[in-house]
Amino acid sequence: MRTYPRNSPQAAARIVALALISDGHVCSSEERALDKLDIAGELGLAPTQFAQIVQTLCEDLSITHATFEPSAGRIDPSILGPLIEEIDDPVLRRKVVRLCVAVTAADNFLADGELALLAAVLDAWGPSLKPAARRSDDVVRTLRAHYRTAATT
Numbered sequence: 610m611r612t613y614p615r616n617s618p619q620a621a622a623r624i625v626a627l628a629l630i631s632d633g634h635v636c637s638s639e640e641r642a643l644d645k646l647d648i649a650g651e652l653g654l655a656p657t658q659f660a661q662i663v664q665t666l667c668e669d670l671s672i673t674h675a676t677f678e679p680s681a682g683r684i685d686p687s688i689l690g691p692l693i694e695e696i697d698d699p700v701l702r703r704k705v706v707r708l709c710v711a712v713t714a715a716d717n718f719l720a721d722g723e724l725a726l727l728a729a730v731l732d733a734w735g736p737s738l739k740p741a742a743r744r745s746d747d748v749v750r751t752l753r754a755h756y757r758t759a760a761t762t
Contacts, residue, residue, distance in 0.1 A: 610669045610688060613695060618653040619662060620695035621705050624730065625652070626663040627692070628709035632720035642715035648708055686729075693733045702734045 613620035625648060629635055649659040673688070696702055709730065713723040731738070 610673055610692070611665065612691075615695055616698045616701055617695075619658075620692075621701055622648070622652050622654060622659050622662045623666055623692060624696065624705050625708045625712060626659070626666045627689075628712045628723065628726055629663060630667065631713070631722040631726040632718075633722060636716050638716045639712055642712055646708065646711055648712075651704065651708060689726075689729055690733075693730060696734075699738070703738060706730060706734070706738065 613623065629639060629643070643659070649656050652659070654662075670688075696705060706727075709727060713719060713727065
């Protein structure tokens with residue numbers, strides 16, 4: 610797996626890219642969310658760089674034969690841990706969490722892989738986030754309740 614400098618736009622974008630692919634596919638509503646949120650601009654990347662980072666991530670996962678089964682909610686902790694640790698700036702962490710939630714919520718459904726990724730990120734970064742986002746269990750429960758309500762309306 611490639612490495613990026615600590616707290617770099619590329620390292621942050623890779624976490625968002627993981628959120629994007631964590632359900633096993635990228636749908637049109639997620640692509641629209643990427644454009645609407647200007648993810649590349651938010652992270653300080655050139656417009657085409659985010660797509661390159663997504664492609665590089667997929668290549669790295671394929672080459673390393675990493676255990677990455679989004680549909681089953683399984684992300685190999687030996688792969689995910691070091692990627693999460695590349696971000697230690699609290700402001701950047703909050704931005705990445707906000708973007709990850711926006712991307713995963715774009716299709717009005719949270720798959721197990723998306724929930725697993727969000728929980729791993731929140732568990733790792735919880736102490737540096739605002740109090741409302743510290744407990745991954747609470748965040749995941751709130752997100753699930755939101756999507757259950759959205760699905761019935």
